[in-house]
Amino acid sequence: MVVALTAFGRRLPIPAPLLQVLAGLAVGFVPGVSMPTLDPDVVFFVFLPPILWAAAFFTSFREFTANRWAIGGLAIGMVVATTAVVAVIARMLFLICRGRWRSRSVRSCRRQMPSPPRRWCRGYRYRAV
Numbered sequence: 001m002v003v004a005l006t007a008f009g010r011r012l013p014i015p016a017p018l019l020q021v022l023a024g025l026a027v028g029f030v031p032g033v034s035m036p037t038l039d040p041d042v043v044f045f046v047f048l049p050p051i052l053w054a055a056a057f058f059t060s061f062r063e064f065t066a067n068r069w070a071i072g073g074l075a076i077g078m079v080v081a082t083t084a085v086v087a088v089i090a091r092m093l094f095l096i097c098r099g100r101w102r103s104r105s106v107r108s109c110r111r112q113m114p115s116p117p118r119r120w121c122r123g124y125r126y127r128a129v
Contacts, residue, residue: 002020005023
């Protein structure tokens with residue numbers, strides 16, 4: 001089906017990946033069609049390396065050098081942005097260490113929190129005082 005859609009997509013002004021996604025959505029709504037299961041290890045070790053190799057092999061070095069700042073900025077910037085968003089959401093939802101942002105460790109978390117919720121921080125040991 002993928003090969004047929006790719007060949008059909010070359011004759012249309014629609015990109016082939018968009019056509020494949022739309023066909024997949026259409027097949028997903030057909031009742032009685034079973035969902036095939038695929039082990040993630042098979043995808044990462046069998047299918048993904050040839051796809052990445054082909055993409056790297058057919059990439060023009062001139063285009064890559066022309067877009068190196070955009071590629072690097074997105075690669076590094078999206079990691080930093082995702083890390084910041086996860087930190088803010090974790091702080092808001094789970095009330096992790098109600099101290100300042102520099103209270104990153106469990107030890108500093110234990111020192112800055114008031115007495116009753118101190119046991120919510122990981123690593124707190126109950127000691128008889």
